[in-house]
Amino acid sequence: MSEEKTPGFATLAIHAGEKVDPATKARVTPIYQTTSYVFDDAEHAARLFALKEFGNIYTRIMNPTQEALEAKIAALEGGTAALAVASGHAAQMLVFHCLMKPGEEFIAARQLYGGSINQFTNAFHAFGWHVVWADADDPDSFRKALSEKTKAIFIESIANPSGQIVDIEVIARVAEEAHVPLIVDNTMATPYLIRPFEHGANIVTYSLTKFMAGHGNSMGGAIVDGGNFDWGADDRYPMLTDPNPSYAGLRLYETFGEITLAIAARVLSLRDLGPAIAPLNAFLILTGMETLPLRMQRHCDNALKVAEWLEQDDRVAWVKYSGLKSSPYYALHQKYCPKGAGSVFTFGLKGGYDAGVKLVNSVKLFSHLANIGDVRSLIIHPASTTHSQLTEEQLIAAGAGPEVIRVSIGLEDPEDLIADLDQAMA
Numbered sequence: 200m201s202e203e204k205t206p207g208f209a210t211l212a213i214h215a216g217e218k219v220d221p222a223t224k225a226r227v228t229p230i231y232q233t234t235s236y237v238f239d240d241a242e243h244a245a246r247l248f249a250l251k252e253f254g255n256i257y258t259r260i261m262n263p264t265q266e267a268l269e270a271k272i273a274a275l276e277g278g279t280a281a282l283a284v285a286s287g288h289a290a291q292m293l294v295f296h297c298l299m300k301p302g303e304e305f306i307a308a309r310q311l312y313g314g315s316i317n318q319f320t321n322a323f324h325a326f327g328w329h330v331v332w333a334d335a336d337d338p339d340s341f342r343k344a345l346s347e348k349t350k351a352i353f354i355e356s357i358a359n360p361s362g363q364i365v366d367i368e369v370i371a372r373v374a375e376e377a378h379v380p381l382i383v384d385n386t387m388a389t390p391y392l393i394r395p396f397e398h399g400a401n402i403v404t405y406s407l408t409k410f411m412a413g414h415g416n417s418m419g420g421a422i423v424d425g426g427n428f429d430w431g432a433d434d435r436y437p438m439l440t441d442p443n444p445s446y447a448g449l450r451l452y453e454t455f456g457e458i459t460l461a462i463a464a465r466v467l468s469l470r471d472l473g474p475a476i477a478p479l480n481a482f483l484i485l486t487g488m489e490t491l492p493l494r495m496q497r498h499c500d501n502a503l504k505v506a507e508w509l510e511q512d513d514r515v516a517w518v519k520y521s522g523l524k525s526s527p528y529y530a531l532h533q534k535y536c537p538k539g540a541g542s543v544f545t546f547g548l549k550g551g552y553d554a555g556v557k558l559v560n561s562v563k564l565f566s567h568l569a570n571i572g573d574v575r576s577l578i579i580h581p582a583s584t585t586h587s588q589l590t591e592e593q594l595i596a597a598g599a600g601p602e603v604i605r606v607s608i609g610l611e612d613p614e615d616l617i618a619d620l621d622q623a624m625a
């Protein structure tokens with residue numbers, strides 16, 4: 200009797216989700232560039248439409264290239280199922296669509312990607328879903344923000360752009376006590392560095408656009424179901440528990456158990472709201488993910504070298520990187536992601552705003568643009584770009600003061616990156 204050993208992370212990154220194509224024997228998952236799929240007969244079609252059998256109907260809802268990507272993400276993350284969609288923002292919209300009714304609230308850490316702050320403040324507000332802000336450094340602020348209308352808590356495992364590491368377990372306890380799911384945006388960490396389900400998270404979301412795809416060439420997002428939340432404990436999640444009129448009264452939680460959230464996000468939210476991932480993008484992200492462990496380790500190793508060099512340079516006022524021993528997040532880095540603290544961080548130049556502008560204008564190897572998680576090293580000066588509409592006071596509150604530079608360290612030789620920053624600062 201042989202015991203099946205669970206394959207390691209690198210093996211899963213390459214093989215999970217990817218089968219030999221049954222029609223052609225192609226080894227690499229093909230790009231299934233089709234909108235629709237032929238039914239065996241009327242009975243088969245009826246069973247698919249009624250969710251009595253899983254299968255391909257129409258690419259807005261599922262596609263075989265997308266399916267391989269979903270299986271790979273679920274395996275690496277340790278979730279029960281995943282749904283891949285058009286972007287990280289689409290993933291966030293679909294998750295909340297499954298959980299929220301107009302007039303209800305969710306709590307989010309203030310330390311989030313700027314685009315998520317916009318989405319929660321503006322678009323979600325227009326849907327009647329109200330965000331209540333808390334402080335990722337103060338778990339008690341989440342407890343204080345709870346109300347009868349709270350339906351979820353949302354945090355980033357490693358925050359963009361500050362790179363701070365969030366104490367997931369402590370916030371998971373607040374969520375558990377309040378019986379609401381904890382949603383963790385794991386974009387900056389990827390499952391190579393942090394697997395939030397092991398720390399009490401219930402749902403993980405991704406912008407696959409960043410480190411998961413890794414090459415700056417495709418947009419994508421994902422929702423991963425932890426399968427560890429009891430949606431039926433009370434009547435607060437009716438979309439998941441109540442008879443569904445668009446599926447002849449089917450109750451999702453009763454029928455699908457630990458993959459309910461992933462199913463609801465697909466057959467209700469994605470079906471009706473529509474942000475499907477393109478098969479070509481699913482293919483490019485699948486290819487990128489095959490090298491995820493190699494890339495992430497190199498990203499982290501390079502980021503540490505660059506951060507250490509910056510920290511000892513006279514022209515630099517401060518460096519905020521959780522991998523540095525001087526960081527207040529160093530202990531959390533050791534606890535949650537000892538392999539590395541990610542590759543996005545900020546630093547401040549003594550010369551203030553003008554020095555920041557000069558630096559981004561003078562780099563040659565770094566690309567000056569608004570993205571992270573590319574093989575290429577990226578740089579931006581938030582005060583003159585993404586945050587240029589804010590007052591100085593607001594800039595400082597957002598961690599984007601006039602002297603702040605954000606970098607996403609890529610996979611080049613670290614000596615070349617250091618030399619580029621050195622010449623640009625000179």
Ligand SMILES: *Cc1c(COP(=O)(O)O)cnc(C)c1O
Pocket residue numbers: 286287288289312314315355359384386387405406407408409418419420571
């Ligand atoms: C980029 C990003 C998002 C949004 O993802 P898109 O793919 O750009 O829609 C969400 N969260 C984090 C942490 C991000 O960096």
